[in-house]
Amino acid sequence: xxxxxxxxxxxxxxxxxxxxxxxxxxxxxxxxxxxxxxxxxxxxxxxxxxxxxxxxxxxxxxxxxxxxxxxxxxxxxxxxxxxxxxxxxxxxxxxxxxxxxxxxxxxxxxxxxxxxxxxxxxxxxxxxxxxxxxxxxxxxxxxxxxxxxxxxxxxxxxxxxxxxxxxxxxxxxxxxxxxxxxxxxxxxxxxxxxxxxxxxxxxxxxxxxxxxxxxxxxxxxxxxxxxxxxxxxxxxxxxxxxxxxxxxxxxxxxxxxxxxxxxxxxxxxxxxxxxxxxxxxxxxxxxxxxxxxxxxxxxxxxxxxxxxxxxxxxxxxxxxxxxxxxxxxx
Amino acid sequence: xxxxxxxxxxxxxxxxxxxxxxxxxxxxxxxxxxxxxxxxxxxxxxxxxxxxxxxxxxxxxxxxxxxxxxxxxxxxxxxxxxxxxxxxxxxxxxxxxxxxxxxxxxxxxxxxxxxxxxxxxxxxxxxxxxxxxxxxxxxxxxxxxxxxxxxxxxxxxxxxxxxxxxxxxxxxxxxxxxxxxxxxxxxxxxxxxxxxxxxxxxxxxxxxxxxxxxxxxxxxxxxxxxxxxxxxxxxxxxxxxxxxxxxxxxxxxxxxxxxxxxxxx
Numbered sequence: 001x002x003x004x005x006x007x008x009x010x011x012x013x014x015x016x017x018x019x020x021x022x023x024x025x026x027x028x029x030x031x032x033x034x035x036x037x038x039x040x041x042x043x044x045x046x047x048x049x050x051x052x053x054x055x056x057x058x059x060x061x062x063x064x065x066x067x068x069x070x071x072x073x074x075x076x077x078x079x080x081x082x083x084x085x086x087x088x089x090x091x092x093x094x095x096x097x098x099x100x101x102x103x104x105x106x107x108x109x110x111x112x113x114x115x116x117x118x119x120x121x122x123x124x125x126x127x128x129x130x131x132x133x134x135x136x137x138x139x140x141x142x143x144x145x146x147x148x149x150x151x152x153x154x155x156x157x158x159x160x161x162x163x164x165x166x167x168x169x170x171x172x173x174x175x176x177x178x179x180x181x182x183x184x185x186x187x188x189x190x191x192x193x194x195x196x197x198x199x200x201x202x203x204x205x206x207x208x209x210x211x212x213x214x215x216x217x218x219x220x221x222x223x224x225x226x227x228x229x230x231x232x233x234x235x236x237x238x239x240x241x242x243x244x245x246x247x248x249x250x251x252x253x254x255x256x257x258x259x260x261x262x263x264x265x266x267x268x269x270x271x272x273x274x275x276x277x278x279x280x281x282x283x284x285x286x287x288x289x290x291x292x293x294x295x296x297x298x299x300x301x302x303x304x305x306x307x308x309x310x311x312x313x314x315x316x317x318x319x320x321x322x323x324x325x326x327x328x329x330x
Numbered sequence: 331x332x333x334x335x336x337x338x339x340x341x342x343x344x345x346x347x348x349x350x351x352x353x354x355x356x357x358x359x360x361x362x363x364x365x366x367x368x369x370x371x372x373x374x375x376x377x378x379x380x381x382x383x384x385x386x387x388x389x390x391x392x393x394x395x396x397x398x399x400x401x402x403x404x405x406x407x408x409x410x411x412x413x414x415x416x417x418x419x420x421x422x423x424x425x426x427x428x429x430x431x432x433x434x435x436x437x438x439x440x441x442x443x444x445x446x447x448x449x450x451x452x453x454x455x456x457x458x459x460x461x462x463x464x465x466x467x468x469x470x471x472x473x474x475x476x477x478x479x480x481x482x483x484x485x486x487x488x489x490x491x492x493x494x495x496x497x498x499x500x501x502x503x504x505x506x507x508x509x510x511x512x513x514x515x516x517x518x519x520x521x522x523x524x525x526x527x528x529x530x531x532x533x534x535x536x537x538x539x540x541x542x543x544x545x546x547x548x549x550x551x552x553x554x555x556x557x558x559x560x561x562x563x564x565x566x567x568x569x570x571x572x573x574x575x576x577x578x579x580x581x582x583x584x585x586x587x588x589x590x591x592x593x594x595x
Contacts, residue, residue, distance in 0.1 A: 103493065106458055122457045141455075148562060190503035191502060195499050260513075302570065305568070323585050
């Protein structure tokens with residue numbers, strides 16, 4: 001009977017994504033509750049990139065690393081990757097498969113679940129192993145309520161939001177198992193042709209641990225630079241409210257909220273954001289929320305842990321200065 | 331071309347969501363249902379492709395669910411869709427995303443669609459998994475979360491621009507293919523008054539289990555392996571700590587609290 005947890009190790013820009021470590025941390029908890037051993041599944045073309053990912057995966061606290069190497073698996077294709085992952089799942093005999101709720105993780109998990117007849121819970125914020133089955137919690141209705149679910153499937157899958165689980169520490173040197181795959185070019189009818197970088201080097205909002213977001217009160221795109229400096233001092237990524245995006249102060253790729261990105265950082269600093277429901281649904285799971293607003297009645301203060309009533313143009317540079325000092329003293 | 335737009339009836343964003351007394355469902359009392367905002371982009375994109383191609387392209391809207399989905403189908407017809415199908419049967423009740431995908435895939439198969447458009451996610455369950463599962467069942471390529479879509483002159487391939495972490499990805503696919511739509515793809519039109527009048531008179535075709543090559547135990551609650559344990563309200567946040575004083579004091583104090591109390595920096 002199937003046993004154990006397989007973590008899908010996503011490789012992007014030539015390295016194993018940070019979320020893999022968090023997934024291994026989550027899997028370790030399930031394993032302790034009796035779900036079986038933890039392994040990692042990797043997909044890529046033969047060569048240095050995949051070898052480096054295998055080396056990184058082996059160093060994590062897992063029992064085995066399963067790897068499917070094939071010339072057809074260079075650039076991402078949902079169809080080819082789904083076939084490869086199905087082969088890895090069969091080889092690993094896992095009962096549970098975990099994905100990061102990243103763009104690729106979401107794309108691949110729903111496809112593989114249908115392919116393997118598995119159940120899939122997406123975008124989970126809690127995981128447990130109860131009575132020999134996977135039990136999860138996930139925000140629904142734009143995060144207004146939490147839905148607890150369990151699976152009755154023989155194969156159970158889940159994707160996990162970034163920054164939910166503590167990353168696993170170092171491991172030993174796991175065994176590597178090569179999984180043969182036979183994929184022909186004719187199986188692949190869709191493929192990534194080009195990747196366009198728009199924010200090179202910066203962490204994406206959905207994966208950022210600290211976010212500084214600006215609202216319409218910033219009054220111009222020029223003034224958003226003030227947030228860049230604050231973000232620099234915090235090691236943060238800059239986001240924006242819909243009002244700021246609609247006003248043209250920031251691009252839509254920076255928008256946090258219902259029609260933007262749903263984020264889950266450990267610290268969210270809302271600067272000049274009033275806190276419309278549209279925005280709150282995108283950031284309400286943040287661990288610590290700071291609100292800076294000149295209107296003491298702004299709804300954002302009801303969701304915040306720390307509030308500052310004041311003129312953001314005076315306060316933000318001061319805060320940046322204080323954070324720099326703090327950083328220098330440690 | 332035959333274009334299918336999948337649409338869903340979901341609670342309005344502004345709706346208050348209340349958990350039912352048994353904790354197993356959402357209290358429908360007072361909820362206003364709307365066409366899922368991301369599905370509006372799907373309908374609009376289908377209509378724009380039809381208008382651009384100026385050939386015999388048709389746009390069929392398909393919605394699965396109880397009787398109220400007829401309203402969102404009428405909304406899509408009023409925008410300009412040619413035909414509408416209501417996939418409804420008590421046997422489909424309680425289906426999870428994968429079970430619903432099996433049903434919708436069979437409906438789409440009967441339509442011989444070249445392009446299937448959906449929203450990037452329903453704003454009710456936010457699962458974002460039905461469309462990709464449909465693509466898998468139909469064995470066709472997919473591009474999810476798309477902000478730009480181009481169909482080749484020979485109508486054999488599509489190029490989709492999709493948002494990924496830190497940038498955009500261009501995915502090239504042969505047709506038939508499935509695409510889910512993200513904000514930014516287009517600006518959905520408002521239905522015109524003649525459109526609304528015409529939509530009222532249009533026949534909406536109903537499809538049930540007996541019309542599809544599926545067994546009752548493959549669909550609805552019987553065919554679903556995801557079971558609701560219960561709904562929970564959000565944990566209460568402790569009350570906000572307001573930081574008083576002049577600007578210099580506030581900045582210093584906030585920095586201190588973030589480091590020493592919250593321990594996040």
